[in-house]
Amino acid sequence: MRVRKRLKQTPLLQVQNISKFYGDLAACLNISLDLYPGEILAIVGESGSGKSTLLNCISGKTGINAGEVRYRSRNNGTIDVHGAKEPVRRHLARTEWGYVHQNPRDGLRGNVSAGANIGERLMGTGSRHYGEIRSQAEQWLERVEIDPCRIDHQPRTFSGGMQQRLQIARNLVSGPSLIFMDEPTGGLDVSVQAKLLDLLRNITADLGLAVVLVTHDLGVARLLAHRIMVMKRGQVVETGLTDQVLDDPHHPYTQLLVSSILV
Amino acid sequence: MQRNVNNDTEALLSDIAKIENEPGYNHAFLDEQTKRMVRRAILKAVAIPGYQVPFSSREMPMPYGWGTGGIQITASIIGKADVLKVIDQGADDTTNAVSIRGFFAKMAGVATTEKTSEATIIQTRHRIPEDKLTRAHTMVYQVPVPEPLRWVEPRETETRKMHAHSEYGAMHVKLYEDIARHGRIATSFDYPALVDGGYIISPSPIPKFDNPKLDMSPALQLFGAGREQRIYAIPPYTKVTSLDFEDYPFEVQKWEDCCGLCGATTSYLDEIILNDDGDKMFVCSDSDYCQRRCEAGHKGPFADDRISDEQGERNAS
Amino acid sequence: MIKMIEVLGLEKRFILHNQGGAVIDVFEKLNFKVEKGQCVALFGRSGSGKSTLLRSLYANYKPVSGAVNIRHDNEMIDITRATPRLVVEIRKHTMGYVSQFLRVIPRVSTFDIVASAHREVYGDESGATLRAKELLERLNIPQRLWSLAPATFSGGEQQRVNIARGFAVKYPILLLDEPTASLDAANRMVVVELIEEAKKEGTAVVGIFHDDEVREAVSNKIVEMGAA
Numbered sequence: 001m002r003v004r005k006r007l008k009q010t011p012l013l014q015v016q017n018i019s020k021f022y023g024d025l026a027a028c029l030n031i032s033l034d035l036y037p038g039e040i041l042a043i044v045g046e047s048g049s050g051k052s053t054l055l056n057c058i059s060g061k062t063g064i065n066a067g068e069v070r071y072r073s074r075n076n077g078t079i080d081v082h083g084a085k086e087p088v089r090r091h092l093a094r095t096e097w098g099y100v101h102q103n104p105r106d107g108l109r110g111n112v113s114a115g116a117n118i119g120e121r122l123m124g125t126g127s128r129h130y131g132e133i134r135s136q137a138e139q140w141l142e143r144v145e146i147d148p149c150r151i152d153h154q155p156r157t158f159s160g161g162m163q164q165r166l167q168i169a170r171n172l173v174s175g176p177s178l179i180f181m182d183e184p185t186g187g188l189d190v191s192v193q194a195k196l197l198d199l200l201r202n203i204t205a206d207l208g209l210a211v212v213l214v215t216h217d218l219g220v221a222r223l224l225a226h227r228i229m230v231m232k233r234g235q236v237v238e239t240g241l242t243d244q245v246l247d248d249p250h251h252p253y254t255q256l257l258v259s260s261i262l263v
Numbered sequence: 264m265q266r267n268v269n270n271d272t273e274a275l276l277s278d279i280a281k282i283e284n285e286p287g288y289n290h291a292f293l294d295e296q297t298k299r300m301v302r303r304a305i306l307k308a309v310a311i312p313g314y315q316v317p318f319s320s321r322e323m324p325m326p327y328g329w330g331t332g333g334i335q336i337t338a339s340i341i342g343k344a345d346v347l348k349v350i351d352q353g354a355d356d357t358t359n360a361v362s363i364r365g366f367f368a369k370m371a372g373v374a375t376t377e378k379t380s381e382a383t384i385i386q387t388r389h390r391i392p393e394d395k396l397t398r399a400h401t402m403v404y405q406v407p408v409p410e411p412l413r414w415v416e417p418r419e420t421e422t423r424k425m426h427a428h429s430e431y432g433a434m435h436v437k438l439y440e441d442i443a444r445h446g447r448i449a450t451s452f453d454y455p456a457l458v459d460g461g462y463i464i465s466p467s468p469i470p471k472f473d474n475p476k477l478d479m480s481p482a483l484q485l486f487g488a489g490r491e492q493r494i495y496a497i498p499p500y501t502k503v504t505s506l507d508f509e510d511y512p513f514e515v516q517k518w519e520d521c522c523g524l525c526g527a528t529t530s531y532l533d534e535i536i537l538n539d540d541g542d543k544m545f546v547c548s549d550s551d552y553c554q555r556r557c558e559a560g561h562k563g564p565f566a567d568d569r570i571s572d573e574q575g576e577r578n579a580s
Numbered sequence: 581m582i583k584m585i586e587v588l589g590l591e592k593r594f595i596l597h598n599q600g601g602a603v604i605d606v607f608e609k610l611n612f613k614v615e616k617g618q619c620v621a622l623f624g625r626s627g628s629g630k631s632t633l634l635r636s637l638y639a640n641y642k643p644v645s646g647a648v649n650i651r652h653d654n655e656m657i658d659i660t661r662a663t664p665r666l667v668v669e670i671r672k673h674t675m676g677y678v679s680q681f682l683r684v685i686p687r688v689s690t691f692d693i694v695a696s697a698h699r700e701v702y703g704d705e706s707g708a709t710l711r712a713k714e715l716l717e718r719l720n721i722p723q724r725l726w727s728l729a730p731a732t733f734s735g736g737e738q739q740r741v742n743i744a745r746g747f748a749v750k751y752p753i754l755l756l757d758e759p760t761a762s763l764d765a766a767n768r769m770v771v772v773e774l775i776e777e778a779k780k781e782g783t784a785v786v787g788i789f790h791d792d793e794v795r796e797a798v799s800n801k802i803v804e805m806g807a808a
Binding site: 086087090091094109111112113115116119120122123124125128130131133134151 | 415440442508509
């Protein structure tokens with residue numbers, strides 16, 4: 001019964017028929033999805049398919065032309081992401097949400113130490129005790145496998161993989177429920193990528209994070225995501241369980257994608 | 264009552280008639296439309312304490328960074344009856360202070376002074392006078408960089424939103440970084456402060472020693488940034504809080520020495536190197552305050568030395 | 581008897597759009613059921629669709645028509661029509677699957693692979709450690725390999741790690757795709773024992789067994805494939 005009860009939960013995020021046009025071009029057309037707590041959804045497709053635009057529309061970074069995005073917040077009921085005032089959206093973005101950019105430089109402050117990068121969200125929500133902020137930063141560094149003795153070093157002295165892990169820590173420190181990730185393993189070496197994937201998989205499972213993950217790498221989607229959405233020219237052509245879509249693709253485009261993977 | 268006022272006004276007018284400003288120039292250099300524009304910005308700034316009001320800053324006959332913002336504010340508010348004091352690094356006798364005083368004496372035909380108690384407008388760079396300010400004073404601060412968030416966020420579009428939504432976490436990032444690097448909040452001037460629980464401001468490059476003087480000051484305090492085209496204000500009797508951490512509370516500078524000339528122990532001191540051997544003394548940065556204490560008979564350890572003679576000559580000239 | 585799996589009129593066909601729209605009919609009108617504690621063996625020549633059927637039961641493949649009813653939380657649920665979330669729940673708590681090949685995240689140690697399978701379902705650290713130890717020992721994985729990632733292991737070792745992971749959780753339903761294919765006789769017998777133990781505990785098993793001996797030892801019923 002425990003299982004059934006959990007399934008009756010309302011979704012954390014509901015996207016209903018959203019569209020985004022650039023002139024006549026539909027970057028996203030009539031896209032709907034539900035995301036539940038703890039669920040990881042991968043949006044895959046080749047460059048230009050509209051997956052990053054969709055991520056920005058869902059996270060409220062970009063305006064939409066039609067449809068609705070609703071987020072069930074912890075304390076403030078359900079929020080209409082695009083209808084809400086900007087401060088509400090920005091508050092969500094730095095408390096209950098996270099956003100992991102492909103390039104860590106877009107998601108980190110380069111001129112302050114790793115500790116300050118992690119501590120910023122805490123200070124932004126009223127934390128005013130240096131000692132506590134610092135000890136939390138240390139814990140998160142450890143959590144993302146960065147030696148806490150590097151707490152006072154600037155991120156630019158870190159390797160690409162470390163920067164990406166720091167970016168993740170910076171997002172997670174506020175205890176978010178939903179994380180948006182745009183090609184999080186994009187610019188990394190294969191070995192570094194594997195380590196990061198492993199970390200992401202453990203952390204998302206441990207914290208019960210819901211994730212919307214944009215990637216062009218079907219391998220990343222297979223490892224991390226419960227569900228997958230395949231996009232082509234702004235439209236969703238196939239969606240379902242990750243292994244189902246990748247092992248038994250029905251749409252011609254998905255079949256092409258899957259058959260194009262080396263290995 | 265009525266008669267008295269009239270008498271005062273008449274006396275005033277006859278005084279004003281005696282002082283002429285430079286022929287061919289409008290009173291206080293700026294044309295009346297420009298002053299009107301600046302005054303409107305000042306009024307808005309006073310109405311929204313701490314908010315940076317954009318204004319269309321004019322070219323002034325001096326380079327940016329020399330106080331063009333402060334000058335435009337002073338020029339817009341100064342009347343013939345005002346008495347102007349200008350300080351730079353606390354001193355009334357530095358080049359910048361002397362020139363600006365001279366500029367207004369000429370262009371507005373106003374009386375100038377070095378005494379805080381006599382002044383009605385005090386234009387300043389780097390300091391707030393040691394003497395208690397009163398309701399009769401208007402402080403005009405010269406501001407190089409009005410945006411306290413600039414250091415953490417270079418985008419103006421973003422900093423404006425951060426102000427609008429009171430997203431001030433990044434401001435503490437700067438203080439955090441200070442403690443992480445130096446073991447304490449090492450920021451010693453331009454120390455960020457929260458005005459009336461609303462906006463965070465840069466108090467201009469005054470030492471944090473002067474930050475407490477911003478709080479609940481009876482004087483109107485106006486801040487002008489000429490190059491950055493911003494004016495902001497702290498109205499009289501407004502709460503101004505310096506940012507800090509619970510475990511690293513805000514503290515002002517302290518000195519073990521007293522002023523070498525007047526022996527003051529509670530004023531802001533400048534360090535002066537005396538010779539090539541590295542001997543040094545400390546003196547009040549507020550030259551007016553120091554001189555009056557000396558005149559009143561207060562003596563510091565160096566009061567009778569060569570330095571004090573020089574100081575005397577300097578004051579005499 | 582309690583029905584655990586019920587297959588009704590199941591039909592599967594692949595359409596290969598990028599290969600001239602070629603159509604491959606795999607099976608049609610399949611009907612069978614599996615009861616609690618029973619082991620059903622899928623039997624047929626190579627290419628007769630045994631693996632495709634097993635994957636369809638696991639909702640890894642999407643049948644064209646028909647139903648696969650799975651007993652989950654005492655309710656029969658058609659997994660071919662279940663939402664992805666429900667399928668994930670069914671796979672977590674009700675139905676395990678041991679594939680032919682080990683597919684794991686690089687870098688994770690052999691011991692962790694097995695223990696985490698147990699931990700994720702029961703959330704019990706010491707229980708997970710115990711179960712992982714027991715299975716790895718019984719399947720004769722030398723202890724010196726436990727801390728290593730299985731990527732460099734031999735085919736037989738990898739398969740045994742895979743089996744250990746599959747049996748780490750006591751699922752009510754277990755699907756086995758040629759679990760003994762590359763094992764020696766001694767290890768085959770261990771797998772037979774494991775299957776027998778699971779059946780005694782009430783697990784319904786569906787398997788493809790290449791090895792006649794193993795198939796005869798464990799199966800109660802045979803579903804013949806590709807007979808048509």
